Amino acid sequence: MDVTLRILRCDPxxxxxxxxxxxxxxxxxxxxxxxxxxxxxxxxDGSLSFRRSCGHGICGSxxxxxxxxxxxxxxxxxxxxxKKISVAPLPGLPVxxxxxxxxxxxxxxxxxxxxxxxxxxxxxxxERRQSPEDRARFDDTTKCILCAxxxxxxxxxxxxxxxxxxxxxxxxxxxxxxxxxxxxxxxxEILSDxxxxxxxxxxxxxxxACPRGxxxxxxxxxxxxxxxxxxx
Amino acid sequence: MLFxxxxxxxxxxxxxxxxxxxxxxxxxxxxxxxxxxxxxxxNVYNDILKFYASTPGRCMEVLLGAAxxxxxxxxxxxxxxxxxxxxxxYHKQIWYANWVVFVGAGLPGAFIIMRxxxxx
Amino acid sequence: xxxxxxxxxxxxxxxxxxxxxxxFMRFSGVALCVLALTHFSLEHFLFDPSQEDSTWIFNQRWxxxxxxxxxxxxxxxxxxxxxxGMRTVTMDYLQGGRRTLALTSLYLVGxxxxxxxxxxxxxxxxxx
Numbered sequence: 001m002d003v004t005l006r007i008l009r010c011d012p013x014x015x016x017x018x019x020x021x022x023x024x025x026x027x028x029x030x031x032x033x034x035x036x037x038x039x040x041x042x043x044x045d046g047s048l049s050f051r052r053s054c055g056h057g058i059c060g061s062x063x064x065x066x067x068x069x070x071x072x073x074x075x076x077x078x079x080x081x082x083k084k085i086s087v088a089p090l091p092g093l094p095v096x097x098x099x100x101x102x103x104x105x106x107x108x109x110x111x112x113x114x115x116x117x118x119x120x121x122x123x124x125x126x127e128r129r130q131s132p133e134d135r136a137r138f139d140d141t142t143k144c145i146l147c148a149x150x151x152x153x154x155x156x157x158x159x160x161x162x163x164x165x166x167x168x169x170x171x172x173x174x175x176x177x178x179x180x181x182x183x184x185x186x187x188x189e190i191l192s193d194x195x196x197x198x199x200x201x202x203x204x205x206x207x208x209a210c211p212r213g214x215x216x217x218x219x220x221x222x223x224x225x226x227x228x229x230x231x232x
Numbered sequence: 233m234l235f236x237x238x239x240x241x242x243x244x245x246x247x248x249x250x251x252x253x254x255x256x257x258x259x260x261x262x263x264x265x266x267x268x269x270x271x272x273x274x275n276v277y278n279d280i281l282k283f284y285a286s287t288p289g290r291c292m293e294v295l296l297g298a299a300x301x302x303x304x305x306x307x308x309x310x311x312x313x314x315x316x317x318x319x320x321x322y323h324k325q326i327w328y329a330n331w332v333v334f335v336g337a338g339l340p341g342a343f344i345i346m347r348x349x350x351x352x
Numbered sequence: 353x354x355x356x357x358x359x360x361x362x363x364x365x366x367x368x369x370x371x372x373x374x375x376f377m378r379f380s381g382v383a384l385c386v387l388a389l390t391h392f393s394l395e396h397f398l399f400d401p402s403q404e405d406s407t408w409i410f411n412q413r414w415x416x417x418x419x420x421x422x423x424x425x426x427x428x429x430x431x432x433x434x435x436x437g438m439r440t441v442t443m444d445y446l447q448g449g450r451r452t453l454a455l456t457s458l459y460l461v462g463x464x465x466x467x468x469x470x471x472x473x474x475x476x477x478x479x480x
Contacts, residue, residue: 158234198370208240
């Protein structure tokens with residue numbers, strides 16, 4: 001079958017203005033959008049630029065706006081979308097070229113929440129042990145692959161790019177609620193500023209966008225509850 | 233992007249919350265002004281009141297009541313999730329329950345407000 | 353492009369104000385569910401705008417300190433709740449000079465409405 005694939009192209013080195021281009025692609029209904037993009041690049045226009053790495057929903061490289069919703073191109077099939085498919089770069093992030101967006105701001109925010117184990121105790125001889133209940137406390141947020149689909153779907157982030165964003169809060173949640181970690185106070189302090197958790201308006205776009213099915217809004221509200229509980 | 237992005241119930245709930253909030257704020261400004269006039273210049277106030285009692289005025293009051301009720305119900309939904317984050321798993325169900333209450337309380341309310349205009 | 357300079361995030365200072373505002377929005381929200389909905393029901397279901405002239409307001413509706421206090425409390429909660437809400441909307445969608453202008457007018461309108469409402473609730477008597 002044939003699908004009409006519209007791609008929002010942009011080459012800042014040539015003209016800079018984003019514009020839609022339409023491609024007719026012969027596909028199998030079980031093809032993924034990533035397969036379509038690879039096909040267009042191989043057969044129709046070699047200048048089409050996009051990121052992909054593993055191609056199986058683990059590396060988080062190919063998040064983009066597909067039919068007006070953020071998803072991984074390697075996780076969505078033609079039969080789920082229909083015969084008209086539109087693909088654009090992640091909204092709210094600066095475009096480098098075509099479907100490639102500038103991610104350094106996104107990762108800067110990720111780094112700002114100290115996404116690593118903080119524990120000043122002397123290193124134990126064996127691994128730091130944890131009960132299954134303690135592990136379950138942050139299980140959901142360990143699934144994040146940092147694809148930015150959530151942050152780029154958030155109206156609070158579109159309105160204010162300084163907002164730390166859902167992905168960074170998810171990463172902070174993963175350590176704040178880890179019984180082996182001692183940096184919770186510091187992270188809660190970081191997230192309680194003007195561009196921290198208070199910008200969440202419980203819109204749930206992030207939850208809809210997450211390819212890993214994380215209940216991101218719940219994680220954000222658990223972090224804000226922790227801040228409220230600490231001061232209150 | 234705000235209008236193009238395909239969000240779900242949560243995004244619509246948020247948009248309505250914002251719009252109804254701004255609408256209520258505009259009415260509050262008008263309302264404080266008219267009640268202030270009632271103290272200083274009763275005749276002007278009584279003229280404004282004739283508008284509130286007219287058919288267009290009553291339509292506005294129904295809209296105001298709808299905005300108030302929606303904003304209150306959705307505000308309670310947001311607060312419930314703020315204090316019990318596990319409720320986020322049911323945010324769509326709570327949103328539909330809100331609409332049931334909205335229609336259940338709103339329709340009789342709208343009828344009472346509009347009754348004089350309908351001549352009943 | 354301006355967005356490039358937004359890479360990274362400066363070390364944030366913790367904002368006691370944002371937390372206080374978060375608390376207050378929820379506290380006043382619950383209070384308003386009672387105050388505003390009672391007020392609305394009173395004016396539109398129990399009574400009707402066709403009978404609510406200024407004499408009625410001052411002689412019947414506000415014949416006790418309780419109802420004057422009730423409506424004044426409602427005014428306080430509405431003004432603060434709406435002020436914080438409109439501040440949020442302003443800070444989301446306006447930048448630079450326009451934001452300053454909008455926030456300043458918001459402050460002014462808030463103060464004026466507070467003064468007008470307080471005056472009429474506590475010293476307002478029908479002129480004739």
